[in-house]
Amino acid sequence: MIDRRTALAGVVAMFGAGLFAPIARAAGVAQSAGVPVISEGPPSAAVFSTAQRALMTALSERVIPTTDTPGAIAAGVPAYIEKLLADWSSPTERVPILAGLDAIEARSEQDYKVAAAKAKPDQQDALLTLAMNGELPSGKVFFEAFRQMVITGYYTSEIGMTQEREYLPVPGEYDGAFPYSKVNKVYSA
Template identity: 80%
Template sequence: MIDRRTALAGVVTMFGAGLFAPIARAAGAAQASRVPVISDGPPSTAVFTPDQRALVTALSERIIPTTDTPGAIAAGVPMFIEKLLADWGVPDDRKPILAGLDAVEARSLKDYKVSAAKATPKQQDALLTLAMNGQIPGGKDFFEAMRQMVITGYYTSEIGITQEREYLPVPGEYNGAFPYSQVNKVYSA
């Protein structure tokens, strides 16, 4: 069975040179040692305030929502993000995330008169789009780092590995004429 350490080591290929520094550090440690890279349990120190934690949770679920498979919240992505930033991030790594969360919150209060964590999913999507397009101060850096952490946390979790993707340790035969309409899951090996 594939584990988080193995999956994390494969994330480097997915994001390439633009990999967010704490993810790169954790992935490098995964390749260099046999110790658990990101252990279960709480982060070594709190990175987020309760309001920021609620916003990270809401935005994570907007990036990978619950559909026919569990979403980011069910996969424990918000806790993964805080643990990644606490245990593998340096203060400079946290700055764009914390500043981005504050900027998203300020924009939500300005535009919608409600905290971003309590905004509707449509409003949260609009806020993420503004960040992605650089229309919020520091938005591009925040969005790219947030997106990478959510994807990494999700696809290295048990839910991401076993329910979103189908793990086949030995893939089946090659069938070049397999109809695309019959592809249900992306396979990982």
Template identity: 80%
Template sequence: MALIDRRTALAGVVALFGTGVFAPIARAAGAAQASKIPVISEGPPSVAVFTPAQRALMTALSDRVIPTTDTPGAIAAGVPAFLEKLLADWGSPDDRVPILDGLAAIEARSLKDYRVSAAQATPAQQDALLTLAMNDQLPKGATFFEAFRQLVITGYYTSEIGITQEREYLPVPGEYNGAFPYSKVNKVYSA
């Protein structure tokens, strides 16, 4: 019994975002469906996309989008490395602009409001900064937030942790029970 791989999962996640999918994700998924690429997470990025400070902030914000709860979060799933690799190998320099500009806007706002780098801000402060971006209350914040959210979700739900721990993988689900009580459902299934 073979587990679902990242290439297959990537195609499924793209369907979640529809026509508004961030371009690097769409490119990687298209190549994955054509079996032109190895698993995306293999090897280092072709270029460094982030400075060390940007990488620390991107990592902290990834953890706020999908934090550790009763299942591992974005950091444990390797989302920050995936995100940089996807932007490096499947994103054009123009595709990176909203992410880099958004990180800069969040950093500037954190320094102004909290007098601390956003990577060192408290989780509540980081949530507030992401909310400002989501509500387009930072320069080009909504553009950043949507692209960043898609990257984090894609990285997480195509990782081994996202496939096997957050969701329950059943290659052949059990019998059909149309009267199964919703209160007994523990996880969403992926196949």
């Protein structure tokens, strides 16, 4: 079975030059002085307040929701994001994430009179769209980094590699005339 670090190296090609620095560091493509080697287990320090953690968890599920396959929460993406920010990022790299979560929270309170983590899914989608379009303070920077962390966390998790995609260590013989209509899942190796 492929491990998370090997999968992270594959994600680097997906995002190219615009890769969020802590993801690049975790994948081993960027070296940074002062950032310790990541350890197993929980984050070395809490990055989010309780409200920010709840919002980050809810928004992760909006980026990759549960459908016929498990979503971001089931894949452990929120814990991955906090671990990545705690152990692989500098305090300045956390600023846009924390500022973005705070801006989304403030806009939710203003527009919907409810905490963003408790907003309806369509309201959370609207808040993420505002961030994506740069209509919130720090929105674009937050959205791009957050989206990368969610996608990377999901597709390097066991669920992402084995349930969303189909793991075949040896995919079989080549068939150049295989009908596209019979393709069920994208394969990961």
